[in-house]
Amino acid sequence: MPQLESKPRAWLPRKVLAGTAIVLSILAPTATTRAASAAENPYQRGPDPTAASVAAPTGPFATASVGVPRGNGFGGGTIYYPTATDQGTFGAIAISPGLNGTWAGIAWLGPRLASQGFVVFGIETNNLNDSPTSHGTQLLAALDYLTQRSTVRGRVDATRLAVAGHSMGGGGALDAALRRPSLQAAIGNAPHLPSGSLSSDRVPTLIYAMQNDTLVPPSRLTTLYNTIPATTEKAYIEVAGAGHNYIGQPSTTLARTMIPWMKIFIDDDARYSPFLCPLTNRDGISQYRDSCPLI
Template identity: 35%
Template sequence: MRPFHRPSGIAPPPRTRSRAVTLLSALVLGTAFVLVAVPAAPATAAELLSQGKPASASSTENASTTASAAVDGNTATRWSSSFGDPQWLRVDLGATADISQVVLRWEAAYARAFQIQTSANGTTWTTIYSTTTGTGGVQTLNVTGSGRYVRVHGTARATTYGYSLWEFQVYGTGGGTPPGSTIPAPTIASLEAANGPLATANYTVPSPSGYGSGTITYPTAAGSYPGVVLMPGYQGTQQNLQWLAPRLASWGFVVINVGTRTPTDDPESRGDQITAAGTQLLALSNATGNPISGKANGTLGAAGHSMGGGGTMVALRDDARFKAGVPTAPYYPNGNFSSVTEPTFFLTCESDPVANGDTYAVPWYNSMSQAEKLYIEVPGDHLCPMTGSGNKAKQGKWIVSFFSRWLRSDTRFSPFLCGTEREADKNNTSLVTRWMDTCAF
C-alpha cells in the first residue's frame, strides 16, 4: 500500500465549496477595461447535493481513504483506490435529481480517462460526460443529466498509483429530503430512551407475499421515510426483534417486522424473504387506501438475528435496493459476503456458542474491503440482541444512529458511532468487549 502523503509542492485545494465570479482587477485605460475572473460556480439555483450522502467505491487503498472521505466536505481527507483499472466512486443522492455540474478535486493520483455517469437504480448507467485527456487538479464539469446515483468511472490512470479524490461534488436540483427536516437533533438521553421523538402506529400486512407474516410500525407524522425489514432467527417469530421496531419507527423509519414461511428457513431463504418484504412495503406505500400510503421513500435497510442476520447479508449482497444492514449475532456457515459494498453494522455477543463473532461476523467484516463497517461485540450469549436480553438502551442507540447515518444521510448521528459521544461506550469494558470500525463516517 502507498502511504498517505502529498507530494512536495502540492497543497490540498482550498476549503471553499463555491465562488461567485470575482473581479480581480479593472484597469481603466482610456475607455478600455481589463477584467480578470475566476471560473464561475454553479448557477445560483443549483445546490451541492452530494455532501454527506452515502458513498461507495470499487475499492479503497486503505482504511483511512474510504469512499465517504470524498463527500465529507473536508478537503484534507480523500478517497483513493487500489492500483488498477477500472475504478469507480459513486454517491447516492437519496432521490432522483437533475445534475448540472460535477466538481472533481483530484489528489496527485488522477484519471487520464474517465466518465461521469448517472443511474436511477445503481445498476444501469448513463454517461453524461467522457474524456481521455483528464488534467487532474480541480476539474469543473458542466453536465446535463438526471439520476439518484452519480459516479466517476475511471478507465485509465495518469500515474502508477490508483485514483484519488479530495472531494467529489455533485450540483443540481432535487435529491433526497435534507436530513433532519422532521427529526430533532439526537442526544445520548433521547437515543437511549425506549422511544424516539415521533409518535407511531402499527399495521398488520393483510396478505404477505413471499414471506410468512408482517407487522409494519410507522411514524404517524406526515412525510416519507426509509424502510427497514426485520428478520428473526431459527425457530424465531416477530417477537425476536419486536423491541427494535418502535424504536426505529419513532426515529423516522417505516419498519416491517416479518415472520418466516417456516421456522427452519435457512439464511439464503431468509434473504429472499427480506427482499420480498421490502418489495411489498414499497408497494403498499405506492398504493392508496392503506395507512402506509406515501410513507416509504424508496430507500431500504435490513436487520436480522442469527439466521436472519445471515439473511440480512444475503439481501445486501443480492438486492441493490438495500443500502445498509445490521446483522446481529449473524449465522451462515460458508457464507461469502466479500462483494457487499453497503454500510454494515455487525452486533455480536461475546459468549455466543452458536454464532460467535470470530466464526462468522469477523471474517465477513474483514473481507468487505469496499464497505463502511462497524463491529461491536457485547457481553452475553446468542440471545443478547433479542427482545428481553442485552442492554437495549445502548443497542438501540447504536442501531438507530447507524441507520440514520446511512439510510437518511443524517450526519448528526455520526458522533454516537465515530465521534466523541461514543467514547464512553467504546471504552467501557463491561459494556463493549470488542469494537472495530471504518470511521470517520
Template identity: 35%
Template sequence: MAVLIALAATLTSALLTVSVTPTAAAERPSRSKPSVGSATENAAVPAAIPDPTTASLEATNGPLATATYTVPNPNGYGSGTITYPTAGGSYPGVVLMPGYQGTQQNLQWLAPRLASWGFVVINVGTLTLGDDPASRGRQISAAGTQLLSLGSAIGNPIYGKVNGTLGAAGHSMGGGGVMVALRDDSRFKAGVPLAPYNPSQNFSGVTDPTFFMTCQSDPVAHANTYALPWYNSMSRAEKLFVEVPGDHLCPMTGYGNKAKQGKWMVSFFSRWLYGDTRFSPFLCGAAREADKNNPSLVTRWQDTCPF
C-alpha cells in the same frame, strides 16, 4: 446438521425461559466520503426529527408518535407487522428478520424504537420456523417489495410514507439473511446483522454500510467464525463491528442493554439511510467513547470511522 441441532437446542431452551483476537480492520473504502454536516447529506431528513442526544437515543421511544398495521396478505414471507410514524412525510423502510425457530417477538423491541426516529419498519415472521439463511434473505427482499408496494397503495395506512430507501436488520440466521439481501438486492442500502449465522458464504462483494453486533459468549455464531471474517473481507464498505457481553440471544427482546443497542442501531440507520450526519458522533465521535471504553458494555469494537 450437528450445528443446526445445537442451534435449535440453544434457542429453544432460551425462548422457553423468556415466553482469538480480532484481526486489523479491513482496508478503508476508497470511495470519497461526504463532508460531515453538509446540507446535501441531510436534505432528506424530516424536520420533525430533532438533534439527537445521548439521553434521547437511549430512551425507549424517539420523538415521533407511531402506529401499527398488520399486513393482511404477506407475499413471499410468513407474516408482517408494520410500525410507522404518524407524522406526515416519507421515510426509509427497514425489514426486521428473526432467527432460527424465531418469530416477530425476537426483534419486537426494535420496531417502535426505529419507527419513532423516522423509519417505516416491517417486522416479519418466516414461511417456516426452520427456513435457512438463504431463504430468509429472499424473504427480506420480498418483505421490502411489499412494503414499497403498500406505501404506493392509495388508502393504505402507510400510503406515501415510504421513500424508496430500504435497510434490514436480523438475528442469527436472520442476520445471515441480511447479508444475503445486501449482497443480492441492490435496493438495500444498509444492514445490521445481529449475531449473524450463515455458513460457507462469501460476502466480500458487499459494499453497503454494515453494522455487525455480536455476542461475546455466543456458542452458535461466534464473531470469530462469521461476523469478523465477513467484516474483514468487505474492503469497499463502511463498517461497524461491536461485540457485547452475552450469549447468542443478546440482541433479542428481553436480553442485553437495549438502551445502548437501540442508540447504535438508530444512529447507524439514520446515518446511512438518511445521510444524517448528526448521528455520526454516537458511532465515531466523542459521544461514543464512554460506550467503547466500557468493558462491561463493549468487549470489542472496530470501525471504518470517520463517517
C-alpha cells in the same frame, strides 16, 4: 424480483472526505450553517440528537402499527410507522427473526426504531426453519410489498431501504444486501451466513457479535467482518457478556448504536456520526471496529 433504485451516494475518496470533515470541524458552526445543512438534506428527520435521545425507549415520533397477513412471498408481520404527516416520507427497514423464532421474540425493536423516524417492518418467515438465503429472499419480498402494496406505502421513501435480522435472519439480511446493493444499510445481529464471505458487499454493514455466543461465536464474525471490502462502510460491535439470544430483550446498547447507523446511512444524517466516530460510550461493548468517518 424488482430492484429499487438507490438514492445517489457521494462516493468521494475517503481521504478527501476525511480532510473535508476536519476543515469543517475547525469552522465554528452558526445558526445559518446549521439551517442550511438541514435544508440541503431532505432526508433528515427529527430534532438534533443527544446521547439521551438515542438511548431513550421512545423517540420523538408518535407511532402506530398495522398487521400484514401471510402471503406475498413471506410469512406476514407487523409494520410500525411514525404517524406524523408533516415530515414527508420516511426511510424503512425490514427485520427478520432467526431459526425457530417469531417476530414476537424481538418485537421491541418495532416501536423503538419507528419512534426515531423510520418505518419498521417486522416479518414472520414462511417456515420456522428457513435457511439464511430464504430469510434474505423474504426480507426483499417484504420491502417490495411495503413500498408497492402496503397500506402505508405512501409514507415510505422507496429509495431509502435497509434490512436487519437476528441469527439466521441476520444471515438473511447480509444475504439480501449481497443480492440488492441498492439497499442503504444492513445490520446482522449474531448473523449466521453459511458462505462466510461478504467480499462482494457494497451495502454499509453493521455486524453485532455476542461475547458469550457459542452458536455464532465472535471469532467467526470477526472473520466475516474482515471479508467486507475496504470500499464498503462497516462496523463491528461485540456486546459484553451477551449470549446468542441477547436481542430478545430491550437493549439500550443495541438501540443507541443501531439508531445512529440507520440515521447515517438511510437518512444521510451526519448529526449522528459523533455517536459512532469515535464510539465514546463503550458501556456494554467489549470490542468495536469501524471504517470511520462513515461518510
